[in-house]
Amino acid sequence: MxxxxxxxxxxxxxxMGGALADDTIIGFVKTADGEANLVVAGKIVKAxxxxxxxxxxVLKTGKPGSLGITLKDNTLLSIGPDTELVIExxxxxxxxxxxxxxxxxxxxxxxxxxxxxxxxxxxxxNVRTPTGTIGVRGTHFVVAVTED
Amino acid sequence: xxxxxxxxxKRLIQACMVACVxxxxxxxxxxxxxxxxxxxxxxxxxxVNNAQGTTVLQAPREGAQLGGxxxxxxxxxxxxxxxxxxxxxxxxxxxxxxxxxxxETGGAALTAVSQADLPRxxxxxxxxxxxxxxxxxxxxxxxxxxxNYKLGLKRAQQVVDLLxxxxxxxxxxxxxxxxxxxxxxxTPDGIDEPRNRRVEVNxx
Numbered sequence: 645m646x647x648x649x650x651x652x653x654x655x656x657x658x659x660m661g662g663a664l665a666d667d668t669i670i671g672f673v674k675t676a677d678g679e680a681n682l683v684v685a686g687k688i689v690k691a692x693x694x695x696x697x698x699x700x701x702v703l704k705t706g707k708p709g710s711l712g713i714t715l716k717d718n719t720l721l722s723i724g725p726d727t728e729l730v731i732e733x734x735x736x737x738x739x740x741x742x743x744x745x746x747x748x749x750x751x752x753x754x755x756x757x758x759x760x761x762x763x764x765x766x767x768x769x770n771v772r773t774p775t776g777t778i779g780v781r782g783t784h785f786v787v788a789v790t791e792d
Numbered sequence: 793x794x795x796x797x798x799x800x801x802k803r804l805i806q807a808c809m810v811a812c813v814x815x816x817x818x819x820x821x822x823x824x825x826x827x828x829x830x831x832x833x834x835x836x837x838x839x840v841n842n843a844q845g846t847t848v849l850q851a852p853r854e855g856a857q858l859g860g861x862x863x864x865x866x867x868x869x870x871x872x873x874x875x876x877x878x879x880x881x882x883x884x885x886x887x888x889x890x891x892x893x894x895x896e897t898g899g900a901a902l903t904a905v906s907q908a909d910l911p912r913x914x915x916x917x918x919x920x921x922x923x924x925x926x927x928x929x930x931x932x933x934x935x936x937x938x939x940n941y942k943l944g945l946k947r948a949q950q951v952v953d954l955l956x957x958x959x960x961x962x963x964x965x966x967x968x969x970x971x972x973x974x975x976x977x978x979t980p981d982g983i984d985e986p987r988n989r990r991v992e993v994n995x996x
Contacts, residue, residue: 720888739968739970754880782836789823
């Protein structure tokens with residue numbers, strides 16, 4: 645009985661953790677121009693300065709279009725036209741020593757300026773593209789992904 | 793395969809790479825990454841990993857194809873950066889600002905100097921489009937860790953209260969405490985150190 649109760653609690657806590665992680669705001673839209681949207685759980689939301697960004701939202705621009713966000717660790721990400729970017733992982737809990745930043749550029753152009761995660765734990769920052777993965781060592785870079 | 797054919801093939805590959813860099817069609821992949829200097833002029837480092845191996849970029853405007861051969865890099869002209877990344881670069885949010893406020897020992901009373909810094913922070917918040925802030929409290933190592941965690945939180949909350957009318961909704965304010973775990977000046981336990989009694993305000 646006690647064993648079952650414990651298992652039940654473990655599942656409940658696990659589920660709660662999952663729900664929390666997906667509801668967490670990881671940053672905010674700061675700039676938006678032209679066709680600039682977020683795809684939130686399959687739904688298209690127009691991006692405007694102040695729109696909250698959560699993990700797994702797709703940042704999507706048309707032509708013309710651009711979009712800039714600032715994450716809670718001060719990372720700056722801005723994209724040009726015809727771009728799709730997803731922040732797949734983001735963890736910034738310096739008090740616990742938990743850091744993670746994983747993004748995926750499916751297509752288009754991205755300007756990246758690193759924040760605290762890259763400064764405190766550079767090896768956990770990854771920007772994935774269809775053909776290669778970019779690792780960041782505290783820095784500023786731009787990347788263009790074309791569909792071949 | 794004869795030496796002659798090998799050389800010819802090598803030239804063809806080189807020609808294709810040049811074509812990729814200048815943006816002509818006919819290559820397997822035009823996707824590429826370029827390292828740029830940081831705002832302060834320093835240059836970091838970028839590592840590209842793909843099926844062919846690892847490439848390291850460490851010079852300003854040094855680029856590499858994302859699907860390219862390991863170690864193969866090139867210099868990207870400013871005109872090409874402007875053309876391919878001008879819009880993304882122009883869309884960059886403003887760089888966040890970090891302020892440190894200091895406290896009298898043992899409590900949540902700001903020093904007079906830090907008290908005078910508050911209007912400057914308020915102005916910065918008001919001057920940004922769609923601002924959000926994080927306010928993180930820290931303590932020195934005097935007192936026990938648990939009490940210091942709470943003291944850090946109290947200090948952070950005190951700063952939020954003092955900043956007052958900034959029109960930020962609660963979801964745009966992150967309040968946290970690192971207690972005595974993130975010292976600005978490393979000290980042994982039990983040390984009264986004014987520079988560690990601080991709140992860090994990030995304005996984004």
